[in-house]
Amino acid sequence: MKTKITVAVSGLNNVDSPGPGIPVVRGLRESTFFEPRIVGLVYENLEPGAYMHDHVDKSYKVPYPSEGSGILMERIRDIHAKESIDVLIPNFDSELYTFMKAESELKHLGIHTFLPTLQQFEERHKSNLPEFGEKYKIKVPKSRPITRIQELKELEEDYDYPMVIKGKFYDASIAFSFEQAQIYFNKIASKWGLPIVVQEYIRGTEVNVVALGDGRGNTIGAVPMKKQYITDKGKAWGGITLDDPKMLELTHDIIGQTHWRGGMELELIRTDKKELYLIEINPRLPAWVYLAVGAGQNLPEALVKLALGYPVEPFTDYTVGILFIRYSYDMICPLGDFQSLTTRGEL
Incomplete structure (x- = not known):
């Protein structure tokens, strides 16, 4: 029998620059361990995930973090009083700081998270990348x-x-x-x-890795990918899993040295000389994380297990040559759904 849990997920803007929310939810829906009730946290009335009722059971509108962490946390407490949230998975960089700062308060409420530490979050910032590269002996561009x-x-x-x-x-x-x-x-x-x-612009091919660290230096899972189709906003609209030991070695090295806690995406450039340059670390699971699920590593499920303190065995392999292709889809929604989210703040 699966364990029933309630998971709150943000990042439901599944549009041309998609958030990771729906891919994370899809991974949780395919869990062999959990039976999740999904609570969506939306910032805009037209975030598509709120209307995807086969994925999201209930949605609530929340204030932007820029309106103040106190206001956002007050709304989370209100939602928790109705939903009894077990795990919160924020999927936007801009909201992570608020939830990392509030980790103790959330845990006191009974809401578990599994996020990077404030030090990990700060030192991997784009503006700190040269210092990060020097500290951990990793090739990075000048910036x-x-x-x-x-x-x-x-x-x-x-x-x-x-x-x-x-x-x-x-x-x-x-x-x-x-x-x-x-x-x-x-x-x-x-x-x-x-x-x-x-x-500094590094000439080469962009490649990416989605990974999950356990906070103790161990890599729970990692899947490398090459973008096959890129939109005018630079977002991957198609990609394929790679057999690339050097990318995996670099990922294990970074997680091992930093003791990274939670999901991450490494953005890398492979030069013509086969050198790997780290150009960015995104401190959460990326929007293409469902490719990892399809390749055999259900990282969203593993993240929830870590948040709740369940033992998690590291993934040892994945399927190479698995492709993802995004597509547009027109949902038909009753006006009442939009009115409910707009006026009542929930759907």
């Missing part, structure tokens, strides 16, 4: 955080075009000139704030 457009000109002495302009949470664009760099600076800063990170 520098800036807060003024004028600093772009100053960087031209050390950085050649093209260069990569990145937001502190999301978004990255390749600038081939100072004029382009200015445009991307303003565009990303207006959306995600400062600082902006300027990163």
Whole structure:
């Protein structure tokens, strides 16, 4: 008999720049250990996951973390009073800080999480990547955080075009000139704030790894992937699992040295010389995590087990050559569903 649990999941914006929420839910629905009731946490009225009733049992609207951690936590307490949440899985970088800070309070309420520590979260920031690479002896591109457009000109002495302009949470664009760099600076800063990170452009092929660390230096699972189709927003719309021992070795090395706790995605560049450069660590499971499930590693299920203190055996293999392909799908929803989420804050 499966163990019944209630799991709250955010990141249900399953659109052209999808969040990890629905892929995480799909993994939990396929669990052989748990029978989950899924509670969706949505920030916008039109997040598709809220209307996917075959995946999400109940949805609640929550305030953005930018409105204040106290307000967000008050809403979580209200939802918990109705739903008795066992595990909370936040899937946006921008909300992780609030929930990491509130870990003790959440545990006191009976809500379990399995998130990186504040130190792990801070030291892998894009703006701290050079120090991270030096500390753990990992190849990383040169990068520098800036807060003024004028600093772009100053960087031209050390950085050649093209260069990569990145937001502190999301978004990255390749600038081939100072004029382009200015445009991307303003565009990303207006959306995600400062600082902006300027990163050396490394020529090569982008590859990725989804992984899960147990917080004690052990890698519970890791699946490498190469993007097969990329949207104009740089998101993978198709990808395939790889047989790449070097990517796995690097992943085990990073998790072993940092004692990483929770899910992560490594964004890497493989150069023509077969060198691997770490260009980013996303501190949670990525939107393509269901590929790992399809390849034989149900990382969402393992994450929930870790959160609840169940023993978890590391995955030892996965199927190479498994492909994922995203597609658009038009859901038909009653107006009453939208009105309920908009006016009552729940669906």
